[in-house]
Amino acid sequence: VLAEVDAVMMAAGWGSAALLEGHDPAPRLSPVRGQADWVEGDVGVHSMAWGGYAVPTGKGILYGATHDRGDTDTTPRDDDSARNLATLRARLPDLADRIAAVGEAQSRAAIRATTPDRLPLAGALNDGLYLLGGLGSRGFCVAPLLAEHVAALMLNRPSPLPRDLAARVSPHRAAVVGNPLAPPSPASAG
Structure with a gap:
């Protein structure tokens, strides 16, 4: 055990795909x-x-x-x-x-790392585990705002994102969870 904490944010780019293997539900990354x-x-x-x-x-x-x-x-x-x-x-x-x-x-x-619908992932995966990923080639443009959104969720503070936009980047949205057309796991992709 390295540390005991209340919350962890995963922001590992394409490496997040391997870290999410076995997580249920796991957002799909390609x-x-x-x-x-x-x-x-x-x-x-x-x-x-x-x-x-x-x-x-x-x-x-x-x-x-x-x-x-x-x-x-x-x-x-x-x-x-x-x-x-x-x-x-x-x-x-x-x-x-x-x-x-x-x-x-x-x-x-x-x-x-990209998602099937090409929108990023920013939000809670479950209690205490948060994800910022799937930014594709627009990471430098959207990462600061999305990081503020995830930090607000972690601290139970108001998000800078309106609710409709927060829902569009949720790691639990239908377009990225359980997608049968999603590519294989990172182990088989390279």
């Missing part, structure tokens, strides 16, 4: 692999998103990202780097040329 690339150097860009994205890092630019459903391999791939640059080139060809001129890109791949 993996979506994403790879982003970055280069260092002055490419002169402001943050933008359009289906891809480009974000200054202070030392260069981060751009991407791929979306490969069902893939759990986090090894960076040259083909995915080429896809990211092609996505950038289709929308912002001058920026893609500046990035290519800076030098070789570095890459990182990770696994996003």
